[in-house]
Amino acid sequence: MTDRTYRAAPPGALRIEPLGELTAIFDRRSMQTHLVVSPMPEILDAMGADACNAAGLATRLAAAFDLDVAEDVKPILAERLSELAAMGLVERA
Amino acid sequence: MKNKLRIAVGPVQFRIGSDWAEPIAALARLYAGYPQDDTRPADATVRLFAARPWRRWLRPSVHIGGDFVVPDALPLPLSMGLLAAEMGMNLQIALGWRRHMLLHASAVAQGGRALIMSGESGSGKSTLAALLGEGDWRLMGDEFTLIDLFGGDTLAFPRAVSLKNEAIAEVAARVDPARLGPLLAATPKGDIRHLIPRADAIAAMHEPLRPALLLFPRFGGEVAVEPMGEGEAFVRLTEASTNYVALGEAGFAALTRLVRETPAFGISYPDSAAGIALVEQLWAEAAK
Amino acid sequence: MSAVRTFVDLLAGRRDPAALAPRDWDGVIGVARSEAMLATLAHSLADAGLPPAVATLFADQRAAAKVAQAQALWEAEMARRALAPTGIEFVLLKGAAYAAANMACSAGRQIGDLDILVLAHDIRRAENLLLKAGWEWVKSDPYDDAYYRQHMHELPPMIHKARDRMIDVHHTILPRTHRITPDALALVSDAVTSSAGFAVLNPADMACHCAAHMLADGDLQGGLRNLWDFHTMTRDFVAADPGFWGQLDGRASLHGLQSAVHRAARLSRDLYGAALPDGWDRQDPADTWFRRRLFARDDWGRVTDPLLEQAFYIRSHWLRMPPVMLAKHLWTKWRKR
Numbered sequence: 086m087t088d089r090t091y092r093a094a095p096p097g098a099l100r101i102e103p104l105g106e107l108t109a110i111f112d113r114r115s116m117q118t119h120l121v122v123s124p125m126p127e128i129l130d131a132m133g134a135d136a137c138n139a140a141g142l143a144t145r146l147a148a149a150f151d152l153d154v155a156e157d158v159k160p161i162l163a164e165r166l167s168e169l170a171a172m173g174l175v176e177r178a
Numbered sequence: 179m180k181n182k183l184r185i186a187v188g189p190v191q192f193r194i195g196s197d198w199a200e201p202i203a204a205l206a207r208l209y210a211g212y213p214q215d216d217t218r219p220a221d222a223t224v225r226l227f228a229a230r231p232w233r234r235w236l237r238p239s240v241h242i243g244g245d246f247v248v249p250d251a252l253p254l255p256l257s258m259g260l261l262a263a264e265m266g267m268n269l270q271i272a273l274g275w276r277r278h279m280l281l282h283a284s285a286v287a288q289g290g291r292a293l294i295m296s297g298e299s300g301s302g303k304s305t306l307a308a309l310l311g312e313g314d315w316r317l318m319g320d321e322f323t324l325i326d327l328f329g330g331d332t333l334a335f336p337r338a339v340s341l342k343n344e345a346i347a348e349v350a351a352r353v354d355p356a357r358l359g360p361l362l363a364a365t366p367k368g369d370i371r372h373l374i375p376r377a378d379a380i381a382a383m384h385e386p387l388r389p390a391l392l393l394f395p396r397f398g399g400e401v402a403v404e405p406m407g408e409g410e411a412f413v414r415l416t417e418a419s420t421n422y423v424a425l426g427e428a429g430f431a432a433l434t435r436l437v438r439e440t441p442a443f444g445i446s447y448p449d450s451a452a453g454i455a456l457v458e459q460l461w462a463e464a465a466k
Numbered sequence: 467m468s469a470v471r472t473f474v475d476l477l478a479g480r481r482d483p484a485a486l487a488p489r490d491w492d493g494v495i496g497v498a499r500s501e502a503m504l505a506t507l508a509h510s511l512a513d514a515g516l517p518p519a520v521a522t523l524f525a526d527q528r529a530a531a532k533v534a535q536a537q538a539l540w541e542a543e544m545a546r547r548a549l550a551p552t553g554i555e556f557v558l559l560k561g562a563a564y565a566a567a568n569m570a571c572s573a574g575r576q577i578g579d580l581d582i583l584v585l586a587h588d589i590r591r592a593e594n595l596l597l598k599a600g601w602e603w604v605k606s607d608p609y610d611d612a613y614y615r616q617h618m619h620e621l622p623p624m625i626h627k628a629r630d631r632m633i634d635v636h637h638t639i640l641p642r643t644h645r646i647t648p649d650a651l652a653l654v655s656d657a658v659t660s661s662a663g664f665a666v667l668n669p670a671d672m673a674c675h676c677a678a679h680m681l682a683d684g685d686l687q688g689g690l691r692n693l694w695d696f697h698t699m700t701r702d703f704v705a706a707d708p709g710f711w712g713q714l715d716g717r718a719s720l721h722g723l724q725s726a727v728h729r730a731a732r733l734s735r736d737l738y739g740a741a742l743p744d745g746w747d748r749q750d751p752a753d754t755w756f757r758r759r760l761f762a763r764d765d766w767g768r769v770t771d772p773l774l775e776q777a778f779y780i781r782s783h784w785l786r787m788p789p790v791m792l793a794k795h796l797w798t799k800w801r802k803r
Contacts, residue, residue: 100427102434107409111430115540116423116533117629118430120413171600171628173540176547179766191519193492195766218519219491223499225766245499245767274499276526426533 088139088159091166091175093132099174101126112174119172128165129174136178139163179225184216185209185267188324188335188383189277192267193220197228198238201259208260208338208359208372211380222274224266226259242266246273258365260372264340271322271335272420278324278333279425279432282418285318285332286310291390291465292332293457294323294440296418299367302397305345306453308373312352313454317379318387327428330435331386339373346371348450391464392442393457399446401456406442469493469765470690473501477510477694478738484515491520493765500767501690505531505574531574535565538577541631542566542664545582548599554592556582557657557665559636559675564695567660571698575691579623579632583667585654586637593621593635601626601633617643639675640683648678648721669703669710670717677730678723681756685775689760690737697734711743729753733760 100111108126110119124146131145139162146162147154169175179195181202186192187209196202225243228234239253240262246269254262271280283296284307293315295303304320311317318334325332338359341349346369350358359372392411406414415433416422422429441464447453467475473494475481486494498504508524508531516524542562549556558566561577584592601624603611614622620636638650653675657665667675673696680692703710718727732753734740737760755774762771769775 100430102430104408104412104434104437105410106407107412109409109412109430109434111427113427114536114543116426116536117540118416118422120409170547173544173547177551217488219488219495219517219523221519221523223492223496223766225768227768245496276530277522424530424533426529426536428529 088163089166090136090138090178091132091170092136092178093129093134093175096134099129101129110174115173117173119174125165125169128162128169132175139166142166179227183209184214184218184220186213186215186218187267187337188319188333190222190271190275190335191215191218191220192222192224192270194224194226194263194266196226196259196263197234198226198240198256198259200256201226201240201263204260204359205263208374211374211377213380222267222270224263224270226262226266229253242269244270246270252366254365258362260359261362261365261367261370264337264372267337268321275324275421276424278326279419279429280421281323281325281415282321282420283323284320285323285334286315287318287332287334287387288315288461289465290387292318292323292387293391293393293461294332294389295393295395296415297395300397301395302447302450302453303395304339304342305348305450306395306457308339308341308345308349309352309450309454310457311339311375311379312349316382317375318383325389325432325436326386327425327432329386330389330432330439332389333386334379334383336375336379336383339375341371341373343368349373389436389440391461392437392440393460394442394444395453396444396446397453399448401448401452402444402446403456403460404444406444408437408442411437411440411442468761470497470761470763473497473503473507474690474737474761477503477507479510480739483511488517491517495520495523496765496767497763500763502576502688503574503691503694505576506571506691506694507574509573528574531576535572535575535577537631538562538580539565539662541580541626541629541633542582544599544626544629545580545596545633546664548595548601549584549592552591552595554584554588554595555654555665556584556592557654557667558660559583559639559667560679563660563664563666563672564699566662566664567666568662569699570702571695575695579634581634581636583636583639583650583654586650589621589635589637596624596633596635600628604632617641619644639678644682646678646682646722648674648723652720669699669707670713671721673700673703673714673730674718674721674723674727677718677726678721681726681729682723686756686759689756693730693733693737693760696730697738697740700731700734701740711746715745729756733757 098114102109107120131142131149139159142162143154143158181196181199183194183202183205223244226240227243229241233239238256240256240259241253242262242265244266283294284303285292285294286307297303307317307320317336319336320339322335324335357374362370412433443460445456447456476483498507505527508527542558559581561575562580564572604623604625611622619638619641620634623632623634625632639648640646653671656668658668660666676696718724731742731746733756735742736757759774762769762774764770
């Protein structure tokens, strides 16, 4: 699987409300509500404003949570990114 | 249309027209005690009509229409015209109302605060609300409950209660027969008989109340109480709402607030008495 | 006065809403709902003095239309994300295009399916990319599917499996079997970019398509709304460019749509009070039937003249298909009722 690069939603597009174990995300562009669980909110948070792929994301998440970057994490993150893209929350750069 | 009637239930003014006199007469009797404002324009229109002119008389069958129409919905025989009218009113509100978040839920109130019960049909939410409404509670609605989008308050929608099957005898034993509609036997939804809410419930129907407790009842099985997290309550209420998607961010904000501020429980109960005891017990803790 | 005429007069600005009796609103609102134009009316009377109940209902409608429009435009965005990376360009049509271009008729306008136009040689690739991006075929019977593929101007409708919204992918604006064949290549190559960044038809082509959709293709279902679109867009295009009527004539004759476009202009004059230039401002006896069809609604929102409605249904098929095929088609449809 190629490590595709994605862009996060522009600032202010998403309204993110933690609801216990779930996180509700309202997308002001699509008017859709998405209910997600960890690590989706963390991924969105780590993506920031610039474009980023799974490898870059793994590095950022590792830094944020003080973890080592394990090789097998990247395909999982790539999978999560493609799910976020299907929801329209991130976009192929 | 030849036969017509205006009814105000909660914030909604209905205009109902019919090709036949009977359903309108039956509605007029059920809703005689509701406030009347004949000059107020209608928010929603219901039409009960014959698909072909001769079907007004020949094997008359009642089609349900109005502002919104469900294609291919099966008509009902004229003997069930009252049910058709009620279904028509529910349909127009479920599909057309945008002022509040509409929850498929019953609600009752006590001490100026509201208890909301959401569940599928068969969960007993209507029967529980009807029984509570005959006791120390004020019935707010047996089918729909409205949530104010900006303040978060609960608004009543106390249409005539639609009692089904076993609940008919259970409630009929406790109320003045003058408050009951005709028995509609063997409808597609089972036996149905309408109950006119108490006069105080109708008089107070415009009073908004803070929600204090959210219950998700399930009829059958042992008595059980399960606290429900904010996330699960949110998901269930989006499923119970007919207009959540259409309300955009206002709906999202109102629902987020509702599940954060209101304790929620799933409850199971084997019979109405146990259900009511459970509700009273949880209410005593929540409304403290 | 009938509710439908009051409704049209209110939109046209010929009638003071404050002069309506409270109960007149029932019929006006009923007609507006059945024409899917309640939020349109709510927008055009946003600053008028209204009975409180009507003002509140209209505020609800405006808020809901805003949400619905964002949802509809999001479908365009998702189609763009699915098609753009491989270089397939598409042009938005109808409601989504009006909203993307922020046109007057889009205020409160209901938008149903997403309609897009692609070049005929891109259509198979577009179909595959949309299927990969989560759209799927609406289950239909084999007769309908074959009918679409052989004779229509669009793919059979697709629906997105997660968002539950339909997309219609067109390769031209009238069915292949229609006796008029608009120049699809010109439609796409002369498209313009809207304020929202999407390609939309240029003003003259947009008015041509609107008239074609209403008069050459449709059976005048939703005619009051389509005519309102046509009226407000031509009014605003002329205000921006006094030469617009001439350009419209030119494009209409390129696409073979002159008679539809002229009739649409006359009807917008007759109903909504459009001012027409010389050469357009004529009378045509046949317009009477169109006006009757457009006004055929009672105070409860019902179609009052079912025979006329049926006649327009057959007429619209007559325009779209050669007679033998029409007979076969109607027979197959009616047997299924």
